[in-house]
Amino acid sequence: MIPLDEKELVRKALSAMKNAYVPYSKFPVGACAVTADGEEVLGCNIENASYGLTICAERVALFKAYSEGKKDIVALAVAANVDEPVSPCGACRQVISELAPKAIVYLTNKDGSKIKRMTAEELLPYGFKL
Ligand SMILES: O=c1ccn([C@H]2C[C@H](O)[C@@H](CO)O2)c(=O)[nH]1
Numbered sequence: 065m066i067p068l069d070e071k072e073l074v075r076k077a078l079s080a081m082k083n084a085y086v087p088y089s090k091f092p093v094g095a096c097a098v099t100a101d102g103e104e105v106l107g108c109n110i111e112n113a114s115y116g117l118t119i120c121a122e123r124v125a126l127f128k129a130y131s132e133g134k135k136d137i138v139a140l141a142v143a144a145n146v147d148e149p150v151s152p153c154g155a156c157r158q159v160i161s162e163l164a165p166k167a168i169v170y171l172t173n174k175d176g177s178k179i180k181r182m183t184a185e186e187l188l189p190y191g192f193k194l
């Protein structure tokens with residue numbers, strides 16, 4: 065496995081925020097998923113006038129990765145324009161627990177100065193499984 069520079073990783077999540085489509089919330093979020101081979105897949109949140117169709121940055125990154133056959137996700141960084149590290153929503157926690165169960169999740173704030181590191185299990189203890 066390629067060693068991970070977590071500062072670099074959170075910078076990628078921060079850079080992914082620039083493509084966020086957030087005309088309603090004006091709250092851009094960026095994410096970067098990393099595979100065991102060191103491949104990186106970026107995601108950002110994409111909103112819709114029919115609000116419930118909005119998709120979070122974390123899920124865009126993980127769905128993009130899976131759709132390209134990149135399923136061995138070892139890390140996922142998430143960034144937003146907030147003072148304290150962003151906290152993924154419940155829907156994303158459920159998706160992370162299934163699609164990136166081994167990942168270390170790096171949550172960061174607006175300038176990457178604070179990083180919270182969590183496992184998928186810590187983010188969603190006793191998550192729903194079939
Ligand atoms: O972890 C999170 C939390 C929220 N959002 C998005 C959804 C919506 O576009 C905006 C405000 O909720 O932020 C994410 O992308 N990821």
Ligand SMILES: [Zn+2]
Pocket residue numbers: 120121122152153154155156157
């Ligand atoms: Zn979410």
